[in-house]
Amino acid sequence: MIDITPELAFAFQSILLVVLFGSLAFRMKGNYLVHGIIMIVALAIEWVAFLLVIPGYLDSSFMQPYMNPSSTLVAFVLHTFFGVAQLIFGTWLVALWRPRSTDFAAKSKRIWQLTVIFWVLAYVVGLWLFVELRPTLFA
Numbered sequence: 001m002i003d004i005t006p007e008l009a010f011a012f013q014s015i016l017l018v019v020l021f022g023s024l025a026f027r028m029k030g031n032y033l034v035h036g037i038i039m040i041v042a043l044a045i046e047w048v049a050f051l052l053v054i055p056g057y058l059d060s061s062f063m064q065p066y067m068n069p070s071s072t073l074v075a076f077v078l079h080t081f082f083g084v085a086q087l088i089f090g091t092w093l094v095a096l097w098r099p100r101s102t103d104f105a106a107k108s109k110r111i112w113q114l115t116v117i118f119w120v121l122a123y124v125v126g127l128w129l130f131v132e133l134r135p136t137l138f139a
Contacts, residue, residue, distance in 0.1 A: 010130050012049065016042055017123050024116065032104065036097050043090045050087060075129040082122035089115040 023038035093111045098104055 006130055006133065009049075009053075010126070013123055013126060016045060017119065020116065020119055024112075027112070033099055036094075036099060039090070039097075040094055043087075043094055046087060046090070050083065072129065072132045075125055075132060079122055079125040079129055082118050082125055086115060086118035086122050089118060 019038060019042050023035050023042065026032075026035040026038065089111055093108055093115055096104070096108055096111070
């Protein structure tokens with residue numbers, strides 16, 4: 001199992017969030033080809049990161065820090081829910097994408113909005129979780 005430190009995971013997710021917003025800037029300008037390619041790469045990286053974290057969930061020692069206090073468990077469950085939802089909506093969006101489609105932007109608007117919302121929520125809850133598990137972070 002690859003051991004990814006929380007600091008590395010947080011930095012990695014921060015970079016991917018910036019990439020997401022950069023990709024959305026291309027979408028807003030109407031450059032759907034660049035937007036689509038960036039999103040495919042970002043989503044593929046997200047899937048790899050997710051699959052690297054899954055073995056840790058199966059290890060009971062990994063789960064120990066999340067069991068107390070209860071707010072940490074809530075944050076962990078929310079982070080997992082939002083992260084999986086983001087992956088599902090993102091994958092759905094990429095699967096529907098057709099580079100030369102003229103109506104893709106209109107048809108996919110609601111899906112990309114949900115993808116962005118879940119991605120940002122997963123990030124924010126992940127930040128909350130990161131701070132919860134590091135009480136000496138700002139000390």
